[in-house]
Amino acid sequence: MNRIRALQEAAQEVEAGLSSTDQLPEWISHHIGDDTVLDLAGGRWDLGGLAIEPFHLGGITVDLSPTRQLLAMLLVAVLLPLILIPIARVIRSRGVERAPRGFANSIEGLILYFRDEVVRTNIGHGADAYTPFILTLFFFVLGMNLIGLTPLGITPTANLSVTAALATISFIVTEISGFRALGPAGYAKTIFFLPAGVPTVMKPLMLAILTPVELLGKLTKPFALAVRLLANMTAGHTLILAIMGMIFVLQSYLMGVGSVAMASVLMILELFVAFLQAYIFAMLTSVFIGLIRHAH
Numbered sequence: 001m002n003r004i005r006a007l008q009e010a011a012q013e014v015e016a017g018l019s020s021t022d023q024l025p026e027w028i029s030h031h032i033g034d035d036t037v038l039d040l041a042g043g044r045w046d047l048g049g050l051a052i053e054p055f056h057l058g059g060i061t062v063d064l065s066p067t068r069q070l071l072a073m074l075l076v077a078v079l080l081p082l083i084l085i086p087i088a089r090v091i092r093s094r095g096v097e098r099a100p101r102g103f104a105n106s107i108e109g110l111i112l113y114f115r116d117e118v119v120r121t122n123i124g125h126g127a128d129a130y131t132p133f134i135l136t137l138f139f140f141v142l143g144m145n146l147i148g149l150t151p152l153g154i155t156p157t158a159n160l161s162v163t164a165a166l167a168t169i170s171f172i173v174t175e176i177s178g179f180r181a182l183g184p185a186g187y188a189k190t191i192f193f194l195p196a197g198v199p200t201v202m203k204p205l206m207l208a209i210l211t212p213v214e215l216l217g218k219l220t221k222p223f224a225l226a227v228r229l230l231a232n233m234t235a236g237h238t239l240i241l242a243i244m245g246m247i248f249v250l251q252s253y254l255m256g257v258g259s260v261a262m263a264s265v266l267m268i269l270e271l272f273v274a275f276l277q278a279y280i281f282a283m284l285t286s287v288f289i290g291l292i293r294h295a296h
Contacts, residue, residue: 024249028241032158032234038068039153047071069162072154076143084139111135114282122286123293126181130289133173138282141166145233145274149267155233157277163230167222170285175218178292190292191215221288225281232277236270 038045047066054063087104094100100108119134120127141157148155156162179187193210194203240263247256 024242024245028238028245031153031241032155032237034067034069034159036065036067038071068154069156069159072147072152073144073156073162076140076147076156080139080143114138118283118286122283122290124290126293127290130177130286134282134286137166137170137285138278141229141281142275142278145278146271148233148237149270149274155237157229157233158237160226160230163226164222166229166281167226170225170281170288171218171222174221174285174288174292177289181293191218221284225284229277229281232273236266236273240266240270 036047036051038047047068051065052063054061054065056062084107087100087107090104091100091108099105114135115128115131119131123130144156144162148158178190182190191211191214192207193214194206198206243259243263243266247259
């Protein structure tokens, strides 16, 4: 909380007079990072009144006070059912004989693509049971990516805590899926791995070498999921804010026109990246589940 308040105060000072490129990093970090102040409708709304007293869990301090990125996540979590449940009802009411029209047709096509080309292709037998989970990941990540392109300007997936939590959920589902598919003995072999044909005298040495490698391989998968999503969403927003910030630094009409033109092109690219990163996150989760379920 102290760090957030410090960033908030620094950002207020910068916005009061953004006159040099040295002030851009603080200004950008304020707009990308989390905060207890929500900039909306031309005003600044302080969320401090909704603060919850932190509590200690062992040696960890847990603070559940609402922030603007948490509000954005909750907004996405509310909007997705409001949008998708009516579409599901339309599709179900038409049955298998008639295809839905308009936006419902697009959503149905997207769902069928994920089921057939992403989930079934990568997971194999029993894949349909994972389709709701993979689709939930895709739509939730996509919603959080897209909300950052709205005037609200808050991107939860530019926060490592958010991407790490999503990656941890993916990791837990993957490992549980492997344990259920392989059984205790088969799952143990994904950690204590011995290649076929290793001489008996060499087995202890190979286990000592390969076991840390296999464990590290398990941990690098969620790490890659979290960092890839974080880096892509942060990089695009940082570049756009840096370009737009130069308008206030240089205070030039020519720079203003050029910055808006460049930022507009980058926003179109960011729209593509938002869909791409949501797809990659869901697709890689499917790949990891398929790999551990068919470890042989």
